Amino acid sequence: MKVIMSLLFFDMAFWFYLATMILYFGYWIFRKEWLGQAATVIAIISTFAISMMLVFRTKESGHAPFSNLYESMAFFVWITSIAYLIMEFKYKIKVVGAFVMSIAFIAMVATSQLPYRFQDIQPLNPALQSIWFELHVFSAFIGYSGFGLAFGMALMYLIKARFEERKTSNFLIDRFPASAMLDELSYKSVAWGFIFFTLGALILGAVWANKAWGTYWSWDPKETWSLITWFVYAAYLHARITRGWRGKKAAYVAVFGFLSTIFLYWGVSFVLPGLHAYASQ
Amino acid sequence: MTISDKSAVKTIGSRIWVFFGSLKLTLFVLFSLAAFSVVGTVIQQNQPTEFYSGEYGKWAPLILRIGLEDMYHAWWFSTLLLLLILNIIVCTIDRFPPKWKTTLESKADVDARFIKNLLNKHTLILQDKPAFVRERILNILRKKRYKVKEASGAEGMSIYAWKGRTGRFGSDVVHVSLLLILCGVIIGSITGFKDFGAFYEGEVITVPVTELRLGIDRSWHGIPLPKIERQEKASDIQLRLDKFWIDYYESGQIKQYNSVLTLSDSGREIIKGRQIWVNAPLSYKGITFYQSSYGTAYDRVKQAEFLLKRAKTHKTITPPFTALWNTPYDIPGTDYRIKVVGFVSDFAFDPATSTVFPKSAEHNNPAINVEVYKAGKLVSRPWLFYNYADLFAAIPDSDYELVFDSYKGILYTGLSINKDPGTNVVWIGSALMVVGFFMAFFIFHKRIWVNVRKGSLETEVNIGGMINKNKFVFERELSEIVDEIKSGSSGGIKQ
Numbered sequence: 078m079k080v081i082m083s084l085l086f087f088d089m090a091f092w093f094y095l096a097t098m099i100l101y102f103g104y105w106i107f108r109k110e111w112l113g114q115a116a117t118v119i120a121i122i123s124t125f126a127i128s129m130m131l132v133f134r135t136k137e138s139g140h141a142p143f144s145n146l147y148e149s150m151a152f153f154v155w156i157t158s159i160a161y162l163i164m165e166f167k168y169k170i171k172v173v174g175a176f177v178m179s180i181a182f183i184a185m186v187a188t189s190q191l192p193y194r195f196q197d198i199q200p201l202n203p204a205l206q207s208i209w210f211e212l213h214v215f216s217a218f219i220g221y222s223g224f225g226l227a228f229g230m231a232l233m234y235l236i237k238a239r240f241e242e243r244k245t246s247n248f249l250i251d252r253f254p255a256s257a258m259l260d261e262l263s264y265k266s267v268a269w270g271f272i273f274f275t276l277g278a279l280i281l282g283a284v285w286a287n288k289a290w291g292t293y294w295s296w297d298p299k300e301t302w303s304l305i306t307w308f309v310y311a312a313y314l315h316a317r318i319t320r321g322w323r324g325k326k327a328a329y330v331a332v333f334g335f336l337s338t339i340f341l342y343w344g345v346s347f348v349l350p351g352l353h354a355y356a357s358q
Numbered sequence: 359m360t361i362s363d364k365s366a367v368k369t370i371g372s373r374i375w376v377f378f379g380s381l382k383l384t385l386f387v388l389f390s391l392a393a394f395s396v397v398g399t400v401i402q403q404n405q406p407t408e409f410y411s412g413e414y415g416k417w418a419p420l421i422l423r424i425g426l427e428d429m430y431h432a433w434w435f436s437t438l439l440l441l442l443i444l445n446i447i448v449c450t451i452d453r454f455p456p457k458w459k460t461t462l463e464s465k466a467d468v469d470a471r472f473i474k475n476l477l478n479k480h481t482l483i484l485q486d487k488p489a490f491v492r493e494r495i496l497n498i499l500r501k502k503r504y505k506v507k508e509a510s511g512a513e514g515m516s517i518y519a520w521k522g523r524t525g526r527f528g529s530d531v532v533h534v535s536l537l538l539i540l541c542g543v544i545i546g547s548i549t550g551f552k553d554f555g556a557f558y559e560g561e562v563i564t565v566p567v568t569e570l571r572l573g574i575d576r577s578w579h580g581i582p583l584p585k586i587e588r589q590e591k592a593s594d595i596q597l598r599l600d601k602f603w604i605d606y607y608e609s610g611q612i613k614q615y616n617s618v619l620t621l622s623d624s625g626r627e628i629i630k631g632r633q634i635w636v637n638a639p640l641s642y643k644g645i646t647f648y649q650s651s652y653g654t655a656y657d658r659v660k661q662a663e664f665l666l667k668r669a670k671t672h673k674t675i676t677p678p679f680t681a682l683w684n685t686p687y688d689i690p691g692t693d694y695r696i697k698v699v700g701f702v703s704d705f706a707f708d709p710a711t712s713t714v715f716p717k718s719a720e721h722n723n724p725a726i727n728v729e730v731y732k733a734g735k736l737v738s739r740p741w742l743f744y745n746y747a748d749l750f751a752a753i754p755d756s757d758y759e760l761v762f763d764s765y766k767g768i769l770y771t772g773l774s775i776n777k778d779p780g781t782n783v784v785w786i787g788s789a790l791m792v793v794g795f796f797m798a799f800f801i802f803h804k805r806i807w808v809n810v811r812k813g814s815l816e817t818e819v820n821i822g823g824m825i826n827k828n829k830f831v832f833e834r835e836l837s838e839i840v841d842e843i844k845s846g847s848s849g850g851i852k853q
Contacts, residue, residue, distance in 0.1 A: 200607045203614050203636035210637075261830055268799040272792065280788040289637050291648040291774040292552065293784060294543075296430050298399040305399075308392040312385050319381040337392075349399055 080137050080198055086130035087151065091185050093123035094154070098182045101174035105252055113171045117162075120178065124158040127151055138198040141211045146346065147195035149218065150188035154181050156222040160269075164226070168262065170254045176229035187343075209285035216277025217303075221338055223270020224310070228335035230263035231328040238325060260324070263331055264317060271310050278303040298349035302341040309334040379448040387442045394438070398429045443540065446533045454530055461526045461803065466509035466518035470809045470820040478833055479822030480840045488514060488817045491843075492810045495819070498842050502835075504806065514811030521804050526826060528798025535794055538787030546780030548586055553775040557599040557617075558655065558768055565645060565775060567593040594624040597647065600631055602771040604652065615649050617771045644777055651772030656703035656719040659683055660768050662726050664696070665761040669751070678763055686731075693733055694753065696760070700727025705743065714741060726762050728752065802828050806836070819843065 100116035103109070130151055134142040143149040161177045164170070204210075238256040240247060253259065282303065283293035294300060313330040316322040377383060401421065402409070410418040410427055425432035473479055484491055492508075492515050499506050504519035551568045568588055575585035601618040614635050621629040621642055634640045639648040666676040666689060681687040686697045705725040706717035714727070724744040730737050730753050740752045742762035752760035806823035821840060825832035 200609065200611055200613065203612065206614070207637040258830065261828070265828075268795075272795045272799065275795065276792050280792070283784070283788070285637075287781065288639065289648075290650065291639065291646060291776040292778075293781060296398065296403065301395050301399045305392045305395045308388045308395070312388040312392075315381055315384045315388070319385065322381075322385065345399075 080134075080196065082133035083130050083137055084196060086126055086133060087189075090123055090126035090130055090154075091189060093119060093126050094178065094182045094185050097123050098175070098178040101171065101178050105172045105175045106249065108252070116171065116174060117165065120158065120162060120174065124155065124162065127155045127158065131155060140201055141215070143211075143214045143218065144201060144205055145195055145199065146343075147188055147191050149214065150184055150191075153218050153221055153225075154184050154188075156219055157181050157184070157225055160222050160226055160266075164262070168258075170258070170262070172252050172254070173230060173233065173262075176233055177226060180225050180229055204289045207285055207288060209281060209288055213277055213281040213285050216273045216281055218277070220270045220272075220274025220277055221342065223266045223268075223273065224335050224338045227263045227266035227270060227331050230259050230266065231331035234259040234263060234328045235325060235332075238328075260328070263328065267310060267313060267331060267334075271314070274310070275307065279307060299341070299345045302337070302345050306334060306337045306341050309337050375448065378444050379452045383441070383445050384449075387438055387445060391438050391442070394429060394435060397426060401426050401429075403430070404428055439540070443537065446537060450530060450533055457526060461523050464507050464518050464520065466507040466516055467511045468516050468518070468807050468809060469511070469513040470811065470818070473807050473809055473820040473822040476807070476822035476824060478824070478829075478836050479820065480836070482819040482821070482840065482843060483813065484817045484819060484844075486817060488810050488812050491817050491819060492517070494846050495808055495810070495821075495843055498839055499806065502839070504804070514809060516810070517806075517808040519806040519808070522801045523803055525797055525801030526803045528794050528796070528801065531794030531797055532791055535787045535790035538790060539784050542780040542783030542787055544780065545783055546778040550776070550778035550780060551590060554650065554772065555775065556653065556770040556772055558658070558770050559599055559602055562596055562598045564592045565595040565597055566590045568777070595642070595645065596622050598622075599771060602652065602769055604769070615652050615771070617649055617773065619647060644779060646776050648774040648776065649771065650774040653719060653770055653772065654703070654721065654767040655770050656716045656721075657701060658768055659698070659701045659726070660766045662698050662765040663763045665763050666692070667759040667761060669757050669759045672759070692758070694758070695731040695734070697729040697731070698726060699729050699739075700741075701725070701765070705741070721767070724765065726765065728760065730760070802826060802832070804832060804835070806839070
């Protein structure tokens with residue numbers, strides 16, 4: 078099957094995301110307003126490019142553009158970009174862009190390094206031909222993106238909180254939003270992520286498994302890692318309201334949660350065997 | 359029991375209660391469940407004992423002793439889940455009633471000092487009359503969909519406005535939904551069953567049912583404990599496989615497995631010729647039939663092709679001929695007749711019982727069992743090998759040699775037959791959980807108090823409020839309300 082247009086748009090998006098990341102860093106470091114505006118414009122163009130990649134991928138493959146690692150990574154970048162842009166317009170916190178767009182660009186690099194067979198379009202095996210599968214992945218990836226944003230802001234929080242505590246000034250760190258704001262936004266991202274993750278990865282995944290294999294839960298490694306990740310973010314939500322845990326410790330849990338998400342997404346597919354191992358086939 | 363004893367018991371009791379209701383326990387249980395689950399994905403579960411001694415060597419006994427090879431069913435993993443349930447229940451009992459009370463309480467009669475002590479507050483001095491100001495504030499709040507309650511006391515008029523009270527109970531809804539899901543899991547594990555079977559076209563099977571009985575278990579120190587006994591019995595439901603086939607993509611990859619099923623209950627055909635495939639099962643009376651796998655039969659064939667040769671010269675004397683399974687076939691030009699009566703996909707022989715059996719379901723060494731008749735009389739019953747032609751003489755005392763040339767296998771369909779009455783409870787719990795999340799994360803309990811009192815020349819307005827989370831948004835909303843109050847005034851000074 079022909080996969081020309083989607084690959085073309087992917088390559089374009091790759092360079093646009095690199096430019097986006099550099100511009101956000103430039104804005105952060107050199108404090109030039111025009112750099113910030115340029116960063117936002119290029120971020121929108123990048124998002125458009127990756128959108129076109131997904132549209133052409135759907136057209137070329139004839140199925141939803143998230144049925145293997147290559148497609149789903151591009152999809153992750155797409156959702157993360159949109160979520161970030163919404164946040165930027167709502168809260169006017171462009172310095173966060175340097176962190177979030179780094180995550181997006183790293184995802185693009187990881188995607189481009191995947192073996193060639195992932196870029197090729199494979200017809201769907203019988204188990205994957207289900208609307209529940211599509212909803213499952215779609216919703217789960219919104220969850221992943223929420224966790225990704227929360228991770229970026231939790232890292233910023235940990236840095237910012239340290240400087241605020243010591244009352245020291247640093248021309249880079251001073252540009253961060255206040256730690257209370259970072260904590261709040263990180264929490265919001267987890268909240269959005271947690272809802273879609275619970276709905277997508279766990280509930281819709283269970284509905285699909287029940288339709289396809291006749292059992293909604295089978296402790297398959299991917300399922301178990303979803304549950305592990307769910308436990309970690311449930312712990313985060315409880316830590317935030319527990320005396321002695323709110324603030325820094327909770328932020329560490331959010332960081333830890335995203336590491337768990339990355340393993341759930343990449344590690345399980347390549348390292349552990351199970352029903353979801355088709356991702357690596 | 360003395361008074362001090364009683365209070366000691368009470369202290370211990372309340373300490374235990376506090377322990378079970380603490381958020382620290384929640385964190386401990388959540389992290390423990392996460393950590394153990396990681397172990398469960400690293401150590402492969404439910405493998406034969408030899409696997410563990412091979413893979414983990416001297417650690418194997420320890421792994422088996424602790425139950426790490428089937429850890430999701432180990433007693434300590436269940437204990438952690440039980441702790442989580444207890445934690446949820448105790449927390450809810452502890453926190454729900456006071457939360458209910460404070461959420462519903464609506465103290466409207468507050469003075470300016472109360473408002474000035476709030477985290478978010480504004481003081482306005484306006485030129486309008488108090489009654490006019492109050493009316494405008496009420497309108498603004500109502501327009502923002504706040505519910506309002508008024509009061510007038512010694513310190514002028516006051517207003518209490520609130521919205522989003524349901525948001526406070528989101529976490530309770532989530533907790534209840536979690537318990538509901540666990541209930542569904544337990545119902546399923548007690549009353550459900552899961553079966554798997556390989557079926558051939560035309561085959562009829564009787565679907566099992568599970569019967570539960572209350573029995574007594576004395577395995578623990580001989581103490582009689584109640585136990586639920588399960589028994590699988592034949593039901594009145596019968597299932598027939600009418601047809602099975604596989605669809606392929608052009609590239610040769612498998613596109614879909616399909617089975618056509620006919621189901622009858624108590625002898626009456628209920629569902630006739632329903633096609634199922636992966637992701638599209640058939641359900642009847644809570645029992646669901648899933649397309650789960652397929653394979654080629656290891657103990658029968660559709661038909662087999664043979665050649666007849668001269669024993670001495672190995673020269674073929676007839677064109678290849680085809681005999682159907684279990685159907686007599688007269689070999690043309692001879693007075694011999696053959697009948698295919700047996701097949702194994704991977705030939706093996708058990709000398710103790712003199713029986714032939716398939717060593718595996720793989721078609722490694724296919725062999726066919728043929729009955730040979732001469733003039734209507736059975737003369738031999740040889741096994742012929744696909745891989746080793748003319749190994750044995752098939753027809754004794756003759757110049758003929760029968761060769762097993764090829765065969766056409768029969769596909770079987772692998773069906774999972776499941777009954778899980780707990781599934782619907784799990785889905786209801788899941789839906790409730792999502793609703794609970796939306797309530798908890800996106801409905802904010804906002805409370806605003808306003809006090810309007812007459813100063814010497816002008817009207818003093820104190821306005822302040824609280825939100826249970828999302829305080830940045832609330833700060834902005836409160837400032838907007840303040841701005842609106844000011845803009846509608848005939849001339850105000852902010853203090």
